[in-house]
Amino acid sequence: MADINTCLRSYESLFFQELSEVNTAQELELFRTKHLSRHGELSKLMQQLKDLSLEEKKTAGPLLNVLKVKVSDAFTQREKEFEQMRIDHQNMLLTHFDVTAYKPVQPTGSLHPYTQVIEIIEDIFVSMGFEIVDGPEVETDYYNFEALNIPKDHPARDMQDTFWLTLPGLLMRTHTSPVEIHAMRDRKPPLAIVVPGRAYRNESTDASHDFMFMQLEGLFIDKNVSLAQLFATMKTFLQTFFEKKNIAIKIRPSYFPFVEPGVEIDMSCPFCTHGCSVCKKTKWIEIGGAGLCHPVVLKAGGIDPKEYGGFAFGFGLTRLVMLKYGITDIRLLHSNKIDFLKQF
Ligand code: DAH
Numbered sequence: 001m002a003d004i005n006t007c008l009r010s011y012e013s014l015f016f017q018e019l020s021e022v023n024t025a026q027e028l029e030l031f032r033t034k035h036l037s038r039h040g041e042l043s044k045l046m047q048q049l050k051d052l053s054l055e056e057k058k059t060a061g062p063l064l065n066v067l068k069v070k071v072s073d074a075f076t077q078r079e080k081e082f083e084q085m086r087i088d089h090q091n092m093l094l095t096h097f098d099v100t101a102y103k104p105v106q107p108t109g110s111l112h113p114y115t116q117v118i119e120i121i122e123d124i125f126v127s128m129g130f131e132i133v134d135g136p137e138v139e140t141d142y143y144n145f146e147a148l149n150i151p152k153d154h155p156a157r158d159m160q161d162t163f164w165l166t167l168p169g170l171l172m173r174t175h176t177s178p179v180e181i182h183a184m185r186d187r188k189p190p191l192a193i194v195v196p197g198r199a200y201r202n203e204s205t206d207a208s209h210d211f212m213f214m215q216l217e218g219l220f221i222d223k224n225v226s227l228a229q230l231f232a233t234m235k236t237f238l239q240t241f242f243e244k245k246n247i248a249i250k251i252r253p254s255y256f257p258f259v260e261p262g263v264e265i266d267m268s269c270p271f272c273t274h275g276c277s278v279c280k281k282t283k284w285i286e287i288g289g290a291g292l293c294h295p296v297v298l299k300a301g302g303i304d305p306k307e308y309g310g311f312a313f314g315f316g317l318t319r320l321v322m323l324k325y326g327i328t329d330i331r332l333l334h335s336n337k338i339d340f341l342k343q344f
Pocket of ligand 1: 218289
């Protein structure tokens with residue numbers, strides 16, 4: 001008899017202990033299943049009553065009934081509390097709906113200046129019949145140098161400080177020119193492509209240099225290609241890009257292993273007539289290199305140099321973006337600072 005009494009008391013304290021630890025409606029439901037359902041703890045206690053003697057039943061029965069009423073009342077009370085909490089929360093949500101908390105105008109992003117300029121450039125070249133082409137930024141020694149007539153011991157390799165990867169023979173492309181080779185191999189002449197893309201050079205950073213920058217490569221292959229076609233294309237592009245009909249170009253002889261002859265192209269300053277800070281008072285701005293494709297390069301691209309010729313050019317796309325938007329520090333363009341980018 002002492003046993004059943006102890007048993008009831010310890011169950012009661014367990015029940016109240018666990019009920020006090022219930023924090024959510026879900027937990028309350030789990031608690032109900034554990035204790036008050038048909039196969040719950042309380043029912044199990046009732047079952048034990050059956051095994052007692054008549055004498056014991058007389059004392060334990062009423063005790064059990066008292067316990068049953070006590071625990072079900074406590075449970076109902078707790079249930080009501082949770083229901084009230086739910087209603088209070090609901091009301092709070094409704095009464096505290098603050099319409100002014102929502103900003104009617106959400107801040108919207110804008111396209112990066114690079115993206116904007118690339119879209120303009122692509123439109124211009126597409127209107128001249130060029131195709132936009134992409135290429136890998138991780139290149140092999142062969143595509144970046146060898147195929148472009150820059151063999152291993154060639155001094156031209158010194159012009160480009162290369163980021164070599166730890167994997168042998170692989171590098172971050174130092175210019176977009178290797179895409180010329182990919183494009184020639186993937187297509188049949190005649191072809192006309194432009195490649196806006198990133199290039200990497202292992203050099204220290206200042207206002208006009210960064211270890212990553214963008215170039216715009218161009219390649220045109222056909223029969224009887226001349227320098228005149230190259231210059232006309234350059235001039236048309238620059239005039240359309242800067243929206244100035246009177247932009248002139250100036251050609252200086254230069255050397256790039258992948259073209260012969262090679263030239264450097266300057267354009268008349270689109271921002272002044274007498275010299276300004278952009279053109280450093282020279283009235284001319286350097287735009288990039290160009291020339292007629294070297295037969296070695298055509299061969300590397302699988303094109304017969306006896307049948308076809310071509311022109312190629314490589315512009316500083318980063319420079320074009322900086323000129324177009326008057327950005328004086330390349331690091332700003334690459335910094336991804338919202339305050340700076342918001343202007344565009
Ligand atoms: N790849 C050269 C560089 O990075 C630029 C260049 C010069 C590209 C002349 C050309 C070209 O296609 O014909 O400095």
